Amino acid sequence: MIKDNDIISPFQITAITIMTLVGVGIFSLPRSLADVAGTNSIIMILIGGIISLLAMSVIVTLNCRFPRKALPDYSGEIMGKIPAKILIFIYIIYFTVFIGYETRVMGEAVKLFLLSNTPLEVTMLSIILACTYAVRGGVECIGRAMEVFFPFLFIPMILIMLPGITDADFSNLLPVFYGLPSKFFKALPTMALSFSGYELLLFYVGFMKKPKKAYTYAAVGIIIVTIFYVIITVLCFSMFSVKVVKGMIWPLLSYVRSVNLPGLFIERLDGVMLGIWVFAVYTTMVSLYFALTYSLSRLLGTKEQKQYALIMVPFIYLASVIPQNFAQVDKMPVYLIEYTGSILLYVVPPLLLFIAWIRKKGGTNK
Amino acid sequence: MKISRLIILCIIIIFTMFLTACWDLLEIENRSFVLSIGIDKADETESEDGGSDSGSEGSESEESKSGGKKEEEKAKDEGKSNFKEKESDEKNKYKITFVNPDTAESEEGKVLDFVTYDTEAPSYTTGTIKLLQRFSKDHNFEHTKVIFLGRSLLEDEELVKNTIDILGRWRHLHSSMLMYMAIDKAADVFKVKPKTKTLLADYVEGIAEHSNVAARIVRVTFRDFAMQIITSGGHGALPIIIPNKDEVKSTGMGIIKDYKLIGELDEKETIAYIWCNDRAKGGVLECKSSGCSIPFIYRYFKRKIKLDKVEGDTVYLTFNMVTDGAIEEYTLGKKLLDDEKLKSIEEELENDIVEQSMALIKRMQEEFKVDLLGVKEYLSKYHPKLHKKVSEDYEDFFQNKLKIKVEAKLRVRRIGKTV
Numbered sequence: 001m002i003k004d005n006d007i008i009s010p011f012q013i014t015a016i017t018i019m020t021l022v023g024v025g026i027f028s029l030p031r032s033l034a035d036v037a038g039t040n041s042i043i044m045i046l047i048g049g050i051i052s053l054l055a056m057s058v059i060v061t062l063n064c065r066f067p068r069k070a071l072p073d074y075s076g077e078i079m080g081k082i083p084a085k086i087l088i089f090i091y092i093i094y095f096t097v098f099i100g101y102e103t104r105v106m107g108e109a110v111k112l113f114l115l116s117n118t119p120l121e122v123t124m125l126s127i128i129l130a131c132t133y134a135v136r137g138g139v140e141c142i143g144r145a146m147e148v149f150f151p152f153l154f155i156p157m158i159l160i161m162l163p164g165i166t167d168a169d170f171s172n173l174l175p176v177f178y179g180l181p182s183k184f185f186k187a188l189p190t191m192a193l194s195f196s197g198y199e200l201l202l203f204y205v206g207f208m209k210k211p212k213k214a215y216t217y218a219a220v221g222i223i224i225v226t227i228f229y230v231i232i233t234v235l236c237f238s239m240f241s242v243k244v245v246k247g248m249i250w251p252l253l254s255y256v257r258s259v260n261l262p263g264l265f266i267e268r269l270d271g272v273m274l275g276i277w278v279f280a281v282y283t284t285m286v287s288l289y290f291a292l293t294y295s296l297s298r299l300l301g302t303k304e305q306k307q308y309a310l311i312m313v314p315f316i317y318l319a320s321v322i323p324q325n326f327a328q329v330d331k332m333p334v335y336l337i338e339y340t341g342s343i344l345l346y347v348v349p350p351l352l353l354f355i356a357w358i359r360k361k362g363g364t365n366k
Numbered sequence: 367m368k369i370s371r372l373i374i375l376c377i378i379i380i381f382t383m384f385l386t387a388c389w390d391l392l393e394i395e396n397r398s399f400v401l402s403i404g405i406d407k408a409d410e411t412e413s414e415d416g417g418s419d420s421g422s423e424g425s426e427s428e429e430s431k432s433g434g435k436k437e438e439e440k441a442k443d444e445g446k447s448n449f450k451e452k453e454s455d456e457k458n459k460y461k462i463t464f465v466n467p468d469t470a471e472s473e474e475g476k477v478l479d480f481v482t483y484d485t486e487a488p489s490y491t492t493g494t495i496k497l498l499q500r501f502s503k504d505h506n507f508e509h510t511k512v513i514f515l516g517r518s519l520l521e522d523e524e525l526v527k528n529t530i531d532i533l534g535r536w537r538h539l540h541s542s543m544l545m546y547m548a549i550d551k552a553a554d555v556f557k558v559k560p561k562t563k564t565l566l567a568d569y570v571e572g573i574a575e576h577s578n579v580a581a582r583i584v585r586v587t588f589r590d591f592a593m594q595i596i597t598s599g600g601h602g603a604l605p606i607i608i609p610n611k612d613e614v615k616s617t618g619m620g621i622i623k624d625y626k627l628i629g630e631l632d633e634k635e636t637i638a639y640i641w642c643n644d645r646a647k648g649g650v651l652e653c654k655s656s657g658c659s660i661p662f663i664y665r666y667f668k669r670k671i672k673l674d675k676v677e678g679d680t681v682y683l684t685f686n687m688v689t690d691g692a693i694e695e696y697t698l699g700k701k702l703l704d705d706e707k708l709k710s711i712e713e714e715l716e717n718d719i720v721e722q723s724m725a726l727i728k729r730m731q732e733e734f735k736v737d738l739l740g741v742k743e744y745l746s747k748y749h750p751k752l753h754k755k756v757s758e759d760y761e762d763f764f765q766n767k768l769k770i771k772v773e774a775k776l777r778v779r780r781i782g783k784t785v
Contacts, residue, residue, distance in 0.1 A: 112537050117389040174747035240589070243597045247534075258541040258589050268508065268540070 008207045010217040012143035015150045016204050016287055017221025020197040022153070022228065023284035024105040025333075027277065029194050029229060030236035030251040037187040038242050039173060040180045041233050047184075048191030049226030053219055055346055056198055060214045062353045063205040065363035070206030072298030078356045087348070088299050094340055095292040096312065099285050100319025101332050103128060106281040108326060109250065113274055121317075127282060128316055132309040135289045139207050142290050146283055153279050154228075160269050160276075161235055164259040168238035189338045192345065194229065196337045197284065198222065199345045203291045249326075289316075398503035401480070401567035404463035404552030405529060406516035408486045458486040459525060461516075462493045463553045464505070467565055480565055482556045490532045507538035511567040513545050513588065514552035514607065520620060520627035527625050530595055533588055541589040544574050547604040547620040547627070555609045566614075570607070573616050581637045581649030581667075583616050597743070600625040601736045603639065623736040631726070638726035641687060641719065642739045644669040651715050662715055662778060664691030671744040674771070676752065681763075683741065685727075685772045687719055692780035702781045712776050719774040727770050737764045 008016070025032075033041035066074035071091070075084040107124040115123060134145055198218070205214045236251040239258065245251045256273040290305070292312060297305040323329040356362055461484060468479040483501060487493035494505060513533065519525050533539055548555050560569045577585040584605035594602040606618045619631040619639060631639055640646045646667035653660040667689040674682040693711070696702050730739060742760065745753035756763040 115390045119389070122389075171747055175750040178750040241593055241597055244593050247596065254541065260540075260542045 006139045006207055007209055008139060008143035008204065010208065010210075010213040012147055013201075013204060013208060013214055014217045014221040014224075015146035016143065017198055017201065017218050018224055019146045019149060019153070019280070019283035020200050020287045021195060021222070021225045021284075022280050023197065024102050024109075024281050025194050026229075026232060026280065027109065027250040027252045028330075030233045030245050031248055032190050032193070033187070033233060034237070034242045034245040034251075036190050037183050038179070039175055039237070040177065040183055040187070041237070041242075042173065042230055043176065043180065044184075044187045044191055045194075045226060045229045045233060048188075048195050049222060049229075051188075051191065052195045052198060052222050052226075055349070056201060056218055056222055057215060058353060059199065059201045059349045060205055060211065060218060062349050062356070063202065063214065064211045065353075065356055065361070066206070067211050067363065068206060070204075070294065070298075071202040072295050073206065074362060075352065078352050078359065078361050085299060088295050090340075091344065092292060092295050092299065094336070094344060095288050095295070096315050097319045097322075097336055098341075099128075099131075099288050099292065099316045100322070101329075101336060102281055102285050102288070103316065104320040104323065104329055104332075106278060107320070108329060109253070109274065110278070113253070113270065124320055125313075125317060127278070127285070128313050130282065131285045131289050132313060134286045135293055135309045136306045138306070139204070139290060139294075142286055143207075145286065149279055149283050153276055153283075156272070157276050158231075160256060160259070160273055161231070163261060164235060164239060164255060167258070168235060169241075170234075170238045172238045172241040173234065189342065192342045193333050193337045195222075195225070196341045196345060197288075199341070199349075200287055200291050202349065203294060204287075249330075392504055396503055397506045398466045398501075399506050399509045400464045400466055401510060401565060402465045402512040402514065402556075402570070403507075403510060404465075404484075404514040404516065404548070404556060405490075405519055406461040406463070406552045407518040407522055407525060408458040408461045457488060459488050459528075460490060460493060460519075461486045461553065462490065463556055464497065465556055465566060466505075480556075482553075484553060490529075490536075507536070508540065510539060510543055512570050513543050514548045514555050515545070515604065516548050516552040517550055517620075517627065519552075520547055520604075520622065523625040526622065526627075530592055534592055539588075541587065541592070543588045544571060545586050545588050545591045545604055546570070546607040546616070549606055549608045555607060555614060558609045558614055559612055560614075561612045570614060570616075573614070577647065579648045579665075581640045581646045582633050584619060584636060584640060584645075594738075595622070595625070598737070601738060603631070603738055605636075606630065621734055621736065621738065623734060628736075629734055634722060635726045635729065638722045639738065641667060641669055642685060642723055642726060644740065646689075651718060653711050653714050653718070655711075655714050658697045660693055660711060661695050662691055662693055662711070662776075664689045664776075666690055671740065673745075673749060673752075679763075679767045680769060681752065681756070681767060682769045682771070683744075685723065685739075685770060687723070687772065687774045688776075689719075689774075690777040690779050692782065693778055694780075694782040696781075708778045708781075712778055716774040716776045719776065720772045723772045723774075724770075727772070731765055731768070731770075735761060735765055739770070741768065741770075 030041070033044065037044040063069075066077070072084075072088050075087055078084070079087070103124045106127060107120045110123050111118070111120055134142060137145075198221075201214065201218055205211050205218070208214060232252055236245055236255050239255050240248070240251065248254050253270060253273065257268070257270045259269055261269065289309070289312075293305040293308040296308040296312070297303070323332055463482055463484040465480050465482050468481045483497055485493045485497045487496050497505070515529065519529065533543075534541070546555075556566065558566065560566060562569070564572070573583065574585040577583045584603075586603075586605055591602055591604060600623070602622045603619045604622065605616055606620055608615045608617060617633055617636070619636050620627050621629045621631060637646075637649065640649075644667075646664075646669075648663075648665040649667070651662040651664065653662060667687070670686045670688075672684045672686060674684055676682070693702065701707065727739060730736060737760070741764065742753070742757075745756065756767070
């Protein structure tokens with residue numbers, strides 16, 4: 001059971017959804033989309049948003065059957081103790097590697113653009129340690145942190161991206177719909193990848209007083225993220241055209257780098273952008289991290305999750321140094337999210353819901 | 367007592383761990399901002415000589431100071447010892463010239479002199495590293511404004527591919543740098559000492575800004591150029607810069623086909639190129655019919671492509687050009703405040719636009735055989751099916767099966783103020 005003082009508000013659920021979804025992926029999103037969907041990317045994002053809304057509602061429905069409980073609490077009820085523990089363990093590994101991946105990409109970008117002489121270990125360890133601090137504060141602390149960071153992340157980010165519109169040629173977004181059917185199924189996994197993260201609702205909705213409210217509030221979060229993705233993609237595509245974006249490692253950063261503000265006291269905005277982006281990565285990491293420590297505490301049967309935060313640091317660090325080079329880092333989400341994540345996101349929750357319905361476990365069973 | 371000491375000790379240990387170094391500290395006076403870069407193909411014979419030459423000069427050619435004070439040249443340690451620099455076996459491909467403002471010569475905070483350094487190397491990165499052997503500051507490329515490419519470099523397919531990749535991949539460089547093709551060697555551009563006391567990069571940048579009022583001046587950023595080359599598969603155009611003694615001139619364009627320089631456009635064709643690619647922002651057209659020349663100034667120019675019909679394999683396109691502007695020069699004693707008169711001038715100017723554009727289109731189709739008119743882009747965006755069909759053998763399609771017609775619509779709106 002969840003303790004009474006660990007409560008997050010509906011608006012915090014929106015903030016958590018947005019801040020978790022917007023992570024390292026935003027820099028490379030236009031490239032991965034350009035690769036698979038070409039000029040149909042905008043449509044694919046919208047489709048991805050709709051699919052995410054459906055998957056999200058399955059997750060929230062599942063959570064509504066077990067109010068005031070998170071996945072590690074009710075999975076035992078649904079599928080029995082041992083299978084539940086195995087499932088939680090899989091989630092733990094998934095989260096660890098996921099945080100490791102976020103850390104690594106963040107480290108690589110910071111190394112390349114900001115601190116080229118600082119050892120990678122230092123940047124990566126410091127952000128992991130900063131995360132443990134937030135995670136030790138518990139779910140309320142995380143909810144509030146997300147709430148506070150949300151405007152600080154989005155308002156400057158949009159402001160930074162605006163001046164580039166003068167250089168953009170929107171005809172680069174054409175042709176739309178041409179060859180969509182052939183690309184549709186190829187692009188779907190990439191969409192899953194860029195929207196992954198809301199499986200954390202399996203954990204966070206449990207902390208709400210009225211989980212039913214999550215339907216609207218989490219949906220709003222996903223819609224905002226969808227719009228944000230569309231804006232990023234439209235700007236990058238119209239600035240560079242699809243063919244060029246395909247070859248870019250971090251299109252969004254290249255976009256910001258080519259925005260020139262002569263006469264202003266800062267001519268280049270990429271440093272600012274990277275700073276904001278580190279916030280985005282940090283929030284994603286924190287919300288994943290909490291789910292990780294919470295799962296651990298339930299797996300090992302302890303009441304508190306605090307003590308696991310520091311213990312997991314070396315494991316996360318190890319996960320982050322698995323890839324040997326950037327090509328491997330870039331390939332990592334394919335294994336991590338397209339294969340594992342999709343199952344945990346699209347298969348496990350409906351399956352759990354189905355079993356709960358059959359076995360008449362939890363809440364109302366109409 | 368003991369506990370507080372322990373705490374202090376702990377704090378000291380933690381601090382020493384976290385304050386080991388500020389790895390990325392670099393004082394501003396140790397930075398040297400490279401404002402423009404010239405890239406040439408290395409002169410093969412010269413570099414071989416350099417290797418066998420006396421002493422430290424090696425294959426890196428001399429370090430020269432231009433833009434102001436030339437005299438105090440190369441501190442060459444001539445024949446001090448028998449030490450011979452061993453050259454790597456790698457063949458030098460590039461001759462790279464960097465230009466930094468000479469901060470030592472600054473007057474009241476204004477830096478007007480610049481220092482040029484050049485180096486030859488098999489690759490660009492090696493070049494920058496080799497330069498450090500004789501340069502005390504840290505090069506910073508965040509504010510690089512202009513890149514000049516030498517003619518010989520552009521004639522080499524491999525080097526063009528390589529250079530575009532370098533400029534795009536190198537994290538320091540900004541994609542809004544201006545790109546120019548030097549009429550001969552890029553290094554020659556840096557020998558110019560501008561008449562007006564400005565840095566060369568600012569001077570060239572200022573010229574490029576005039577593309578807003580003169581279509582004959584072309585402003586191409588690295589992003590434009592890379593986009594053109596990448597999306598078209600190796601075709602593009604770069605403005606040419608001609609260095610003179612105390613000034614540079616931007617005129618004409620170099621045509622690159624399959625990553626290789628194949629020809630040049632003169633000034634008239636350059637203007638037509640800008641029109642056909644819908645990049646004209648302003649300029650002047652001369653109407654010569656009635657004895658004296660009447661210049662027409664435009665600040666608006668739009669080009670639209672329309673697909674007329676497809677007959678079998680042949681595709682008919684129309685380039686619609688629309689412009690309006692003013693006439694602010696005529697002669698005394700003749701009336702310009704006359705609709706009929708203006709109509710006739712408009713007609714004549716329209717014909718000029720059509721003629722000039724058709725001449726370029728013809729040259730592109732017949733001589734260069736390369737589509738730098740935006741046709742491929744148009745077809746891929748608005749007629750993807752047709753584009754897919756013709757892109758199987760696009761060159762053949764462009765030469766033989768594409769019929770382009772130009773239509774111009776010009777309006778003289780204003781006629782100045784007179785006295």
